[in-house]
Amino acid sequence: MRRLFISLVWLYFAALLIGPIAYLCAQASGEGLTVFLNEVMRPEAVHGFWLTTEITLIVLLVNLLFGTMTAMVLARQRFWGQTFLSGLIDLPFSVSPVITGFMLILLVGPGTILGTWFGTMDIKILYALPAMILVTLFVTFPFVVRELTPILMAIGTDSEEAARTLGANEWQIFIRVTLPAIRWGMAYGATLTIARAIGEFGAVLVVSGNILQLTQTATLHIYQSYVDFNYVGAYAVAAVLLAVSFLILIVLELVKARTSVMTDRSPQMVIP
Amino acid sequence: MKIEVRALSKYFGSVEAVSNVSFTVKEGELLGLLGPSGSGKTTVLRMIAGLESPSSGDIFIDHVRVNDLSVQQRNIGFVFQHYALFKHMTVADNVAFGLSIKKWAKREIHQRVADLLQLMGLPGLGGRYPHQLSGGQRQRVAIARALAPRPSVLLLDEPFGAVDAQVRQELREWLIRLHDELAVTSLFVTHDQEEAMEVSNRLIVFSKGRLEQIGSPAEVYEDPATEFVARFIGSMNIVEAEVKQGVAHVAGLEFPAPDFPDTQRIQIGFRPYYIKLSEDTTHFRLQARVRHVYFLGVAYRVEIETESGLILRSRMNKEEFRQCRFEVGQPVSYAITHFRILPQDHGTPSPAMGIPDSPLTP
Numbered sequence: 001m002r003r004l005f006i007s008l009v010w011l012y013f014a015a016l017l018i019g020p021i022a023y024l025c026a027q028a029s030g031e032g033l034t035v036f037l038n039e040v041m042r043p044e045a046v047h048g049f050w051l052t053t054e055i056t057l058i059v060l061l062v063n064l065l066f067g068t069m070t071a072m073v074l075a076r077q078r079f080w081g082q083t084f085l086s087g088l089i090d091l092p093f094s095v096s097p098v099i100t101g102f103m104l105i106l107l108v109g110p111g112t113i114l115g116t117w118f119g120t121m122d123i124k125i126l127y128a129l130p131a132m133i134l135v136t137l138f139v140t141f142p143f144v145v146r147e148l149t150p151i152l153m154a155i156g157t158d159s160e161e162a163a164r165t166l167g168a169n170e171w172q173i174f175i176r177v178t179l180p181a182i183r184w185g186m187a188y189g190a191t192l193t194i195a196r197a198i199g200e201f202g203a204v205l206v207v208s209g210n211i212l213q214l215t216q217t218a219t220l221h222i223y224q225s226y227v228d229f230n231y232v233g234a235y236a237v238a239a240v241l242l243a244v245s246f247l248i249l250i251v252l253e254l255v256k257a258r259t260s261v262m263t264d265r266s267p268q269m270v271i272p
Numbered sequence: 273m274k275i276e277v278r279a280l281s282k283y284f285g286s287v288e289a290v291s292n293v294s295f296t297v298k299e300g301e302l303l304g305l306l307g308p309s310g311s312g313k314t315t316v317l318r319m320i321a322g323l324e325s326p327s328s329g330d331i332f333i334d335h336v337r338v339n340d341l342s343v344q345q346r347n348i349g350f351v352f353q354h355y356a357l358f359k360h361m362t363v364a365d366n367v368a369f370g371l372s373i374k375k376w377a378k379r380e381i382h383q384r385v386a387d388l389l390q391l392m393g394l395p396g397l398g399g400r401y402p403h404q405l406s407g408g409q410r411q412r413v414a415i416a417r418a419l420a421p422r423p424s425v426l427l428l429d430e431p432f433g434a435v436d437a438q439v440r441q442e443l444r445e446w447l448i449r450l451h452d453e454l455a456v457t458s459l460f461v462t463h464d465q466e467e468a469m470e471v472s473n474r475l476i477v478f479s480k481g482r483l484e485q486i487g488s489p490a491e492v493y494e495d496p497a498t499e500f501v502a503r504f505i506g507s508m509n510i511v512e513a514e515v516k517q518g519v520a521h522v523a524g525l526e527f528p529a530p531d532f533p534d535t536q537r538i539q540i541g542f543r544p545y546y547i548k549l550s551e552d553t554t555h556f557r558l559q560a561r562v563r564h565v566y567f568l569g570v571a572y573r574v575e576i577e578t579e580s581g582l583i584l585r586s587r588m589n590k591e592e593f594r595q596c597r598f599e600v601g602q603p604v605s606y607a608i609t610h611f612r613i614l615p616q617d618h619g620t621p622s623p624a625m626g627i628p629d630s631p632l633t634p
């Protein structure tokens with residue numbers, strides 16, 4: 001029975017993950033290194049990589065800042081509507097990214113009040129970087145908050161109060177006591193945010209317009225290459241993204257390992 | 273007067289956690305706040321520290337009203353029940369925290385930390401992390417950290433609540449020694465009456481947010497000011513008796529109660545060591561049977577069941593016990609030498625009264 005289940009798990013992984021990934025790698029490298037590099041170095045591809053990096057970094061920064069703040073408020077403060085806000089955090093997970101993009105179009109698209117206003121101000125939201133950042137923010141918003149809220153609740157306020165009795169002001173408490181206690185959780189939330197931001201496709205496709213060398217991210221480039229029958233190009237760029245995701249996954253696992261060491265409360269090397 | 277608390281009250285919503293509490297702590301004193309959990313003692317401590325703000329009343333530290341001063345400005349040292357050490361910092365960095373906040377010079381911080389670790393019996397452990405220490409060591413680090421910036425008062429919340437019994441005993445003795453050495457005014461909260469008795473110069477007994485009694489451990493034990501204190505401090509046999517013609521009766525026992533009207537029911541309390549037992553069933557007038565014998569280390573507790581089914585606790589030292597060697601089921605005679613009449617409501621119990629004519633034969 002046990003063997004059967006283990007075999008089934010292997011089979012499941014092989015069919016769903018290992019097989020396709022292996023096939024992708026084989027396809028990407030099938031035409032040789034020169035072709036692979038050619039595809040990856042194409043200006044459209046390079047621009048896509050750059051745009052994805054740009055969006056990811058901005059989204060990461062905003063999420064770390066506001067995600068941490070949100071988690072601090074939700075974990076530490078008691079206020080009206082708290083349960084409602086806590087419930088809303090998971091919303092981006094349950095909304096299809098395409099719908100997310102569509103919501104933004106409804107909000108700031110041509111002919112809408114906001115859209116017209118931004119138009120008169122000569123600020124381009126839709127089919128430009130701001131919209132792409134906004135939708136990516138929307139889909140990645142839960143990661144940092146969900147990671148930090150339970151950690152903040154678990155560590156409690158004792159050590160922060162201790163710092164206060166020792167004369168530390170709120171900023172000193174945050175930098176010297178709270179931040180070190182949640183830094184691995186932040187790292188964990190950050191890696192998830194990066195992975196999701198790099199891979200986002202649906203929402204970005206809807207709001208970007210997929211304009212070549214302008215609003216075409218790496219994932220959109222893969223899609224475009226595929227549609228244009230440039231399979232090798234699609235495979236090559238996909239392989240690069242896969243490699244990055246894989247790298248992030250490894251970092252994530254290292255962080256997890258480190259986190260479990262840090263939170264292990266069992267006394268080690270106790271000197272009597 | 274180092275600390276003075278005047279008419280302090282604290283409401284959490286509509287719940288009154290602390291009710292009109294006033295007391296003073298003398299310079300250099302080690303004072304215990306004793307009470308069952310939820311009696312408001314920790315809230316009082318946190319209000320003195322500034323971690324909680326009072327609903328009404330005033331707090332003075334060194335004759336300065338501190339109500340409107342922030343925690344940071346009060347110059348207090350606070351020791352938390354669960355240590356609250358900074359887990360990502362070494363022991364030395366933990367102790368140095370308050371000093372670096374106050375911008376001490378590096379060399380002076382180094383010296384102060386080394387001195388404190390020496391004083392706390394933790395030399396050489398400065399480089400370790402909290403999770404590498406035992407519970408007792410962690411608590412001493414917490415105390416060192418609180419003492420480092422030379423606070424004017426030291427506040428300890430259940431300081432030994434989270435360590436096991438043996439370590440707790442060591443830590444108590446160590447705290448007394450430390451206090452003798454440093455003479456820093458200290459206020460500590462505990463629910464453990466034995467701990468409060470042993471450690472404090474004076475103690476304050478709390479119940480349901482109210483201050484029941486302030487006094488030396490001996491005063492509180494010998495002369496409980498209220499029924500609660502009588503019940504809470506030490507062990508007491510309590511029986512309910514009905515008064516008839518100036519004598520309270522219950523299950524064959526009689527207690528003089530001249531000031532009470534007939535048919536009134538009153539509560540009678542007596543400490544276990546005020547019950548004398550004899551293996552000679554004719555020695556005392558009252559008869560009982562031994563139900564259980566508890567060995568307590570320094571003493572014995574003998575539980576007896578009277579003829580009328582009342583279960584009473586008697587306590588005796590080893591020598592007394594050795595002379596009689598009570599065994600379970602053995603018939604004995606007994607006498608109650610002293611008792612108190614406990615008030616029904618929130619009043620003062622009578623002083624201990626002797627029953628001179630109890631023994632049939634001297």
